Amino acid sequence: MRVLLSTYGSRGDVEPLVGLATRLRELGAEVRVCAPPDEEFARRLAGVAEVTPVGWSASALSTSAPPASSLSQRAAELIAAQFDAVTEAARGCDVLVATGMLPAAAGALSVAEKLGVRAVSVTFQQLTLPSPHHAPLAYPGRPFPPEVTDNRTLWDLDAASIDALFGEPLNTSRTANGLHPVDDVRGYVLTDRPWLATDPTFDPWRTPADLDVLQTGAWFLPDERPLPVEVEAFLAAGPPPVYVGFGSMPLHGAPHAARDALAAVRAHGHRALLSRGWADLTATEEDCLVVGEVDHQALFPRVAAVVHHGGAGTTTTAARAGVPQVVVPQAADQPYWANRVADLGIGVAHDGPVPTAGSLTAALTTALAPDTRVRAAAVATGVRSDGASVAARLLLDLAGRPR
Incomplete structure (x- = not known):
């Protein structure tokens, strides 16, 4: 069984994959990871998974934050990088896990669609998941109107903002790779059943909600490194x-x-x-x-x-x-x-x-x-420690199901 974990973002987007990859290997899976080319990420993933670097250094990107006007251009470059790197890494895989920055996840999921690989969309915080119980995060340069306070209306505005920022960059790459364009980028990335990798006690997902969310618990690897x-x-x-x-x-x-x-x-x-x-x-x-x-x-x-x-x-x-x-x-x-x-x-x-x-x-x-x-x-005492193990078992179960 082969599993590809794809992400792009900061340390918080990479570290959970170390725990998941380790648990998958313990269950006999072969694990590949696509992640930014930062040395610290490669060091954490060494010996845990076969690593394919994608895009620019995440640390360098964080210290040179682009103006809001260039978000779409950055997204286009990031999505194109996903198609270049993830396509090769995903060949022969049974399931792909997409997480990290939304345009990167959109690119990785598109690669899975192109290759016919099962895919799961995962987030490490629930503010990207539409819900009547909380508001979405606004993108730089695209604040929500201050007079709008209804959460469902704000989520509609969020979907429109995501389409405006990332729709053209995503569909340009999809069309170039023989895929149909998508008209709802956020819905495409979240899929029918997104996974929420946070602790149910510390960060409960509240129902009723607009999505069928599977909450696995946070993904941690018991760290056995001694302190210096x-x-x-x-x-x-x-x-x-x-x-x-x-x-x-x-x-x-x-x-x-x-x-x-x-x-x-x-x-x-x-x-x-x-x-x-x-x-x-x-x-x-x-x-x-x-x-x-x-x-x-x-x-x-x-x-x-x-x-x-x-x-x-x-x-x-x-x-x-x-x-x-x-x-x-x-x-x-x-x-x-x-x-x-x-x-x-x-x-x-x-x-x-x-x-x-x-x-x-x-x-x-x-x-x-x-x-x-x-x-x-x-x-x-109520915070769980088995989230990565739960997710690993669910992934292997999904990969082994008949289509």
């Missing part, structure tokens, strides 16, 4: 520190994020573990250790709190660890995850993307309170 020696030494040298890291976010609007975060952590008498991330944060103070990539699953249970950007993976990992959080959302679905943390009482949703020493000091006052830690520990 210097991290172990730092943890052993004093009480639990506060972790500060913003993952794949470049933090263009917060040039003093490291300085302000350290000031806030010190105001509460704590040391800090500062993650460089794509923003390349740094510090030289003795009460702060700067780290590169580390195993969050091993680290988070040993810190006093986690200050982060609100990516789905980081937020859910912190929730599983039972550690209080301060979420400083930067873009996309991150405000949603920040609000989930606040609603569950396991931390604080920072007001806006630009942290200051004062705002983080106030947020940590709540996050470090004993009641917040107790609540975080209680919520952690």
Whole structure:
């Protein structure tokens, strides 16, 4: 059985595939992955799957965000890259999993259609799934009219916006590859039954809704990598520190994020573990250790709190660890995850993307309170760890069914 996992996006779009690929291999499947050509992604997927690089570096793209006027051009290039790379990788596969940025998923699903390969569309956050219970995310340069508040109307506007941005680029590539054009890009990408790879306790899918959604649980791989020696030494040298890291976010609007975060952590008498991330944060103070990539699953249970950007993976990992959080959302679905943390009482949703020493000091006052830690520990007991295994079994069952 051969399975192709196709994505394009940040670390949060790639990391879940490491867990799924590992579980698929344990069940005897051969796994291929199409992903951006970033070195860190190739390193995480090494030994887990055969990797085909697609498109530009995701980290380079994040630091040179295009103006809204060029979104369609970027989409055209990305979709064409999907047809070039995914077509070869998908040959001989029994099922394809498409996720990541919408135009990339549209390209990968079109390749599956062209080759006659079964396909599943997956999202790692529910804000791309039409529902009367929440509003869609607006694309850059295409805000929704402020007077429109009905969610169903907003979802209609979202579909029109997606068609305007990505319809022509997608259909140009489809026509060139002998496929009929599609007139509803979002509906084509979501398919009849999209999968939602988030935790049902931490992120429940509410019904009734407009889609038949299959929620598998979040895709994690139990990480057995040891923490670096210097991290172990730092943890052993004093009480639990506060972790500060913003993952794949470049933090263009917060040039003093490291300085302000350290000031806030010190105001509460704590040391800090500062993650460089794509923003390349740094510090030289003795009460702060700067780290590169580390195993969050091993680290988070040993810190006093986690200050982060609100990516789905980081937020859910912190929730599983039972550690209080301060979420400083930067873009996309991150405000949603920040609000989930606040609603569950396991931390604080920072007001806006630009942290200051004062705002983080106030947020940590709540996050470090004993009641917040107790609540975080209680919520952690309900967060599942078997999402990748569930998804792997479902995929192999789908691949083995008669057409």
